[in-house]
Amino acid sequence: MHKRFLTIAALAAALGGPMAGSALAADALPAAANPELEARMVRITAELRCLVCQNQTVADSNSELANDLRQQVREMLDRGATDAEIIAFMTARYGDFVLYRPPVKGTTALLWAGPALLLLGGAATLVLVLRRRARLPAEAFDVDETASGAAADDAPGAAPAASTGAAGLPAQPRSTAQS
Structure with a gap:
């Protein structure tokens, strides 16, 4: 069986090789x-x-x-x-x-000007966003403590979280004063 396979493979290579070369030529x-x-x-x-x-x-x-x-x-x-x-x-x-x-003519003007227009549009958008961000008060960039607390709890090496009550909400501190 093995010898027969080798014979067929050798015959295919001998006949197929020159044919492939002539097809490319x-x-x-x-x-x-x-x-x-x-x-x-x-x-x-x-x-x-x-x-x-x-x-x-x-x-x-x-x-x-x-x-x-x-x-x-x-x-x-x-x-x-x-x-x-x-x-x-x-x-x-x-x-x-x-x-x-x-x-470069009327029908191909967009083809030639398109990349420059996209670049200018992107730069203008970036300038507008940066100007708008500069006008916002600093408080607009403060992170909500409850949102950051949840993310910090999941971080490796984070300090133990405060005890939570029902539904994962922070537990209310108990009053130590007696009435």
Whole structure:
């Protein structure tokens, strides 16, 4: 039984290994004959967002669409298209979303200004809270003794609590004076 398992595992590794390598190689585009065109293709695809992954550039993504877009960029470069023409073609086809760094214009203003607006809003809120707190009297920050007493009783090494009466309320001290 053990020998049979080893034989099957060795056969699977011998046949499956080369097949896995060829499957990965099918996704990769061959390097361009001209290194300058290859560098331009990498630079252009690094500026385009993968529409499938959305958090990766076309240059970094392994999706089928990213492979198709890289092939499209290479074909356009081979035909003599400029970088600007390729970017304009992709933008016309897929919209500004395909650009990894969208341009600053009316429709993307919130995208660019949003982080700064959130930071300013947070700073303004912090200033208002601190000013309001500075105007409050010191008594507003005093801790209620009954609430802090219960928390102190639970603390390790705390002094023994005063005796409690019914329902956990503090017992009333007994009067020592006789009438």
